[in-house]
Amino acid sequence: MAHILFADTSHPKPYDFNDLAAQAMGGTESSLLRTAKILNDHGHQVTIFQQQRDQNLKQHNIHFIGPNDLKQPKSSQQDTNHTHKQQTDHVVVLRKFPQLINLKQHFPQAQFHLWIHTYKNWEYVLKRSIRFKPAWQLITNSHTHAKHCDKLLNKGLLGRIYNIFKPKINIKTCYNPIPVELTHYQPQKRDINKLLFLSAPNKGLNQVLKTFQQINRHLKDLQLFIANPGYREDQPKKIPNVHYLGALPAEQVKHHIATSLCVFYPQNSFAETFGLIYAEANALGTPVMAHEIGAAHEILHPNNGLINAEDNYQITKTLVKWQKQLPAVSYRAEFDERAIYQQWAEALEI
Secondary structure, three states, rough: OOOOEEOOOOOOOOOEEEEHHHOOHHHHHHHHHHHHHHHHHHOOEEEEEOOOOOEEEOOOOOEEEEEHHOOOOOOOOHHHHHHHHHHHHEEEEEOOOOOHHHHOOOOOOOOOEEEEOOOOHHHHHHHHHHHOOOOOEEEEEOHHHHHHHHHHHOOOOOHHHHHHHOOOOOEEOOOOOOOHHHHHOOOOOOOOEEEEOOOOOOHHHHHHHHHHHHHHHOOOOEEEEEOOOOOOOOOOOOOOOOEEEOOOOOHHHHHHHHOOOEEOOOOOOOOOOHHHHHHHHHHHOOOOOOOOOOOHHOOOOOOOEEEEOHHHHHHHHHHHHHHHHOOOOOOOOHHHHHHHHHHHHHHHHH
């Protein structure tokens, strides 16, 4: 049994499994919760540290702690917090590299891992100049993402220079878990004229809106529904046949996906490192209208063909084709509990 601590130091408020069920939540936070539960269900002791948490919580045998639990106890005290620190084997830091250094002082014997969900630019390779022993490991959420990070950190010009006197950054891939329960969702009657955008506004929404307006001139019955994961606000534009849903809890998200012709995502400005909506939509039998960018080809079901986001004729033709018959997409076993556990077990060597 390993003792694993996940650290989220950037989310503006604490969250837990109740929030996962009842509120809109970003893909990174929901993936952390689901991953923690999978590891816990396989016999490991899991703690989730959240920077904004001021009250401890225990759910599904997982401890949620805040900054007060990381304060160094007095040397005369032999409390449970001190014991917990001594026993922590792995610290998995979400997003923020500087937190590796900050948390190292609290868990000096632990192995550190940085779990990122975004692409980085060339300056990120400078992180290798910071002394950190034993070496930290990078965890990505797709092989596409891992390849990009490896090229940046280890195979680029600056990375190759670092390789002369520093070990390469070890990179592992652990997919985001997709609940198999999605396959149990009761079939819904689809509206062949309903399109759904289900991402943060910064993920190509302006391009999607422009494309929809142009296509809507020819396919006049189409309606576009826009939902928001909650961590970024919409700036609604009054456009005919465009409807804003705001932030939706998980059950309503499933309903909208299952009743739509497709998730409408024809944009090529934002590359997903995984694309939770890709996998969740396919698990509900709904295709995604997506450009071949980021991990789309890797994550989407093989039957979910990709389009050129700048080719309105192809997009229109594909929509008409899908209105007659949808491609047969479904849940992929690569994202189930067993597969996710095996990926993390290999990454952490547990």
